[in-house]
Amino acid sequence: MSTTTNPDALEKLEDEIKQLELTLPCKLWLGTYNMYFYQGFWSLVLKPTISFQSHFQADDTDIILASLPKTGTTWSKSLIFSIVNRKKFPDVSNHPLQTQNPHELVLHFEHKLYRDCKEGCEPDFTKLSSPRLFATHVPYPSLPNSIKTSKCKIIYVCRNPLDTFMSNWHFILEVSKNESVTPNMLEDLFGKFCKGDFPYCPYDDHIVRYWKESMENPDKVLFMEYEGLKEDPNAQVKRLAEFLGCPFSEEEEKENVIDEIIKLCSLDSLKEMEINKSGKFYHFVENKALFRKGEVGDWTNYLTPSMLKEHYQVLQEKLNKSGFTSRHYVSQEFP
Numbered sequence: 001m002s003t004t005t006n007p008d009a010l011e012k013l014e015d016e017i018k019q020l021e022l023t024l025p026c027k028l029w030l031g032t033y034n035m036y037f038y039q040g041f042w043s044l045v046l047k048p049t050i051s052f053q054s055h056f057q058a059d060d061t062d063i064i065l066a067s068l069p070k071t072g073t074t075w076s077k078s079l080i081f082s083i084v085n086r087k088k089f090p091d092v093s094n095h096p097l098q099t100q101n102p103h104e105l106v107l108h109f110e111h112k113l114y115r116d117c118k119e120g121c122e123p124d125f126t127k128l129s130s131p132r133l134f135a136t137h138v139p140y141p142s143l144p145n146s147i148k149t150s151k152c153k154i155i156y157v158c159r160n161p162l163d164t165f166m167s168n169w170h171f172i173l174e175v176s177k178n179e180s181v182t183p184n185m186l187e188d189l190f191g192k193f194c195k196g197d198f199p200y201c202p203y204d205d206h207i208v209r210y211w212k213e214s215m216e217n218p219d220k221v222l223f224m225e226y227e228g229l230k231e232d233p234n235a236q237v238k239r240l241a242e243f244l245g246c247p248f249s250e251e252e253e254k255e256n257v258i259d260e261i262i263k264l265c266s267l268d269s270l271k272e273m274e275i276n277k278s279g280k281f282y283h284f285v286e287n288k289a290l291f292r293k294g295e296v297g298d299w300t301n302y303l304t305p306s307m308l309k310e311h312y313q314v315l316q317e318k319l320n321k322s323g324f325t326s327r328h329y330v331s332q333e334f335p
Contacts, residue, residue: 013054017047027197030172030181035199039142041206044199048114049138055122056109056144062152063244065106065135066143068206069199070167071159072226073135077102078265079229080155081133083241086257092264099275106133137200140209140221151220153244156210159226161203161315162299165193169302187307194311204318211324225326227296233262 025037029044036046043049058064065080067073078097082089089095096105107113113123113134125132136143147154159167169189172181189198196202214223222243229236237258241247248258263269270276 013051014047017050020050021046029199039139040202041139041142042197042199042201045110045115048110048117049142051114051117051122052109052136052138053142053144055114056146058144058146058150058152059130059132060151061131062147062150063131063133064147064152064154065133065157066140066154066210067135067137067157068159068164068201068203069137070171071164072157072229074102074270075229075265075267076155076157076224077106077133077135078270079237079240079261080244081105082261082265083237084131084133084244084246086252086261092260095264097264097270098273101275102270103135106135109134109136110138139200139206140213154210154213154221155224155240155243156207156214156221157224157226157229158207158210160296160299161193161319162303162312163226163296164203165190166299166302168193168198186302187311190303190307191311194315202318204315204322204324208319208322208324230296234258237262 020038021034021036024046027035027037027042029035029042033044035042035044037043038046038049063080063084065073065076067076081102082095082097085096103112117123140148158164169186172189173183192198193201193203196205200206210221211223214221222240224236224240238248252258
């Protein structure tokens with residue numbers, strides 16, 4: 001899905017990106033991939049990110065899910081799609097989630113749309129119906145101006161940093177083709193995560209900027225916590241629908257529409273769908289690798305007290321100083 005654009009403009013952008021790469025701090029991620037420090041965060045997909053920033057034009061009706069990787073993105077995509085399209089697809093047995101992975105229904109800017117474009121082309125958005133649903137891992141300051149200045153809605157989903165790291169860790173072990181990636185790397189990567197030397201990190205900068213924006217502009221940005229969704233999905237799904245301008249009616253609530261959406265989009269339900277057992281949407285990632293436990297507090301089974309004392313204090317102090325408050329994220333004492 002792409003469309004031809006001005007070749008001279010694209011060639012100029014290509015040259016600018018190549019020159020930029022020479023000036024940016026760069027680290028080798030997992031001993032294989034170049035990771036560039038760009039606009040205050042580490043990027044593994046610099047070219048698609050800059051193309052997204054340079055070319056995307058938001059519509060006022062767009063809905064954009066923003067998150068760090070492994071913070072409940074797949075689950076959130078399924079919920080957003082189902083809420084927005086509930087009248088279009090009332091029959092659960094024929095719901096698009098039965099035949100399409102959530103990432104196919106809510107397309108990712110820098111990891112799909114702009115990454116898959118052939119040379120001289122841009123994504124073709126003409127076949128997407130309104131409201132268009134998108135996702136990104138890019139921090140708020142680096143979003144295209146058209147997103148920030150339009151009336152489009154942004155939903156930000158975050159997760160406790162320790163569970164966020166562990167979910168990333170298991171994902172890396174699952175999908176990495178690099179034989180040098182072994183379980184012995186756990187503490188080293190945890191240290192990098194806490195220091196901010198991790199894709200799309202620093203963690204604290206990422207969540208705090210979206211959080212502050214949600215405080216200043218609550219009609220534009222909705223800040224949601226993974227743990228809150230787990231504790232009270234009914235209330236959070238209602239909150240999400242209201243923010244998106246499609247609140248549930250009294251009749252829908254009586255007919256248990258909210259509960260049906262929650263059940264359809266649950267991790268257990270998504271895992272059992274055939275498309276998520278055998279399909280593949282991203283380049284080298286099988287759909288089944290996108291679903292694991294999804295439990296709150298699973299980090300306690302892997303991170304030791306010595307690891308926490310050695311690495312977590314820096315991140316914890318930065319969160320405390322930022323003013324960000326949440327019983328799930330900031331604690332005065334080490335777990």
